[in-house]
Amino acid sequence: MTTPTNNHTTAARLQLLIDITRDLDLNLNKLLSQILDRLQSVIPIVDIGAIYLYDQQIQALIPRSCLGYDMNSMRNIRLAEGESISGQVFTDHKAILTANPEQVLATAGSLSANNHRHYHQATGGRSIESNICAPLILPDQSPLGTITLSSTHSRFSDDDLTLLEAVAGRISQTIYQSNLVHELRDSENRYRTLLTDLPIGVSETSPDGDLLYFNPRAYEINGYRPEDIGSIRAEDVYVRPQDREHLIDSLNEVGHFSYEHQIRRKDGRLIWVRGSSRAIKSADGTITRFIGIQEDITQERQAGAIRRSVEILREEIWTMRSERDIERVLIAMRQVMEAQAIPFIGCGINVIDDSTSPPSVRHHNMTPDGQWQQTSGSRGSALVYRFWRDGHTIYRPDIVDDDHFEEAAHIEQIIEHPVRSVIDIPFTFGTLALNSHIPAAWRISKCWKPKKSS
Secondary structure (H helix, E strand, O other): OOOOOOHHHHHHHHHHHHHHHHHHHOOHHHHHHHHHHHHHHHOOOOOEEEEEEEEOOOOEEEEEEEEOOOHHHHOOOOEOOOOHHHHHHHHHOOOEEEOOHHHHHHHHOOOOHHHHHHHHHHHOOOOOOEEEEEEEEOOOOOEEEEEEEEEOOOOOOHHHHHHHHHHHHHHHHHHHHOOHHHHHHHHHHHHHHHHHHOOOEEEEEOOOOEEEEEOHHHHHHHOOOHHHHHHOEHHHHEOOHHHHHHHHHHHHHHOEEEEEEEEEOOOOOEEEEEEEEEEEEOOOOOEEEEEEEEEEOHHHHHHHHHHHHHHHHHHHHHOOOOHHHHHHHHHHHHHHHHHOOOOOOEEEEEEEEOOOOOOEEEEEEEOOOOOEEEEEOOOOHHHHHHHHHHOOOEEEOOOOOOOOOOOHHHHHHHHOOOOOEEEEEEEOOEEEEEEEOOOOOOOOOOOEOOOOOO
16 A cells, blocks of 8 residues: 655655754764654654665675664675665666565565675565665765665555655755765775775674675785675685684684684685784674784795704704614605695605615605605616715706706606606715706705706
């Protein structure tokens, strides 16, 4: 049914417009809240309503004041331009009346999955019978937001829509004349500039795990793009679910939490981050969102791992007494390679016995998957003995480009993989050998390199 208009309601509607004009001294949130209350008093079929203002930082409409909704759920809604009835009105600058449930569903169908879930929670699952929505447009014709009213039991009339358009125009004028819009934009610009220039990632998530905001550095750290934000869930980036569980438990209990843990970027790469999060609460103490900062400390962690693994390798080499100790040394060597994130084909120890004539060499190799290989009396034994006897670290940056010692085919036969970089490091019992399929895999200053063959 439609709502009739009589002299009493006409007078009430006129008084509403007068009151809005007088409210120049109210702050923005109080003004918007009172407007919704007054609209409900003159249009009694209104059950729920919301005033959305456009946030330039995240390029979305955000509910600034609500009537009849669960505000905790509404705070998580971020409407893109053209999304739902409010997004359409904001984009087209034209008011809309949906006169029946079919029209309501037609406009609501453009809601994203996340916004639909939060809106369903905000309404308590109630069905909407009719909507009216009008744009908030400033005197310079730039859009500021929208005002939307809904009824769960009756249909709005054309007169209701006309009133809402008049109220929307008066709201826009009042905000503009009272400089609230300038304060709002200045505040947003300062906040946006600060977050954009920060060298650390800043994020905002809902208690349910929806990502609400990333600053540019956060996008860079996590490997996402702005168009991904509607589909990102907080749990998607955690490598270990218990890390997020610990975070949420701490935020609920004490309101803040600091951490160091791994996350998974969009491209699947794992990185280490250090950060802290804080719970933001409403006036009644309910947590409405989480604000977090983070920095990428992957290189820092890798550097520490390299230092520790090199110390372990050095200790294993110094304490090596016989071939029985080779396994420990090879494991330590492998840890060094993995800590430096260098893909390697194999590492090994060539043990020399110079009590025989000619001296014999036993080759102990470990592949990246941890498999052992042991050979002796190979074609390369004389070359290894020569390296050991001369006492110099011998680095061949690319044996495919320059096979100075004519060893490429022999090494590939043993390793069973193409090899590019090779290095032999002499020690008491022989040489440590590293092989990589990457040319010039290591940066080594103090070593002997063969001159490239002409």
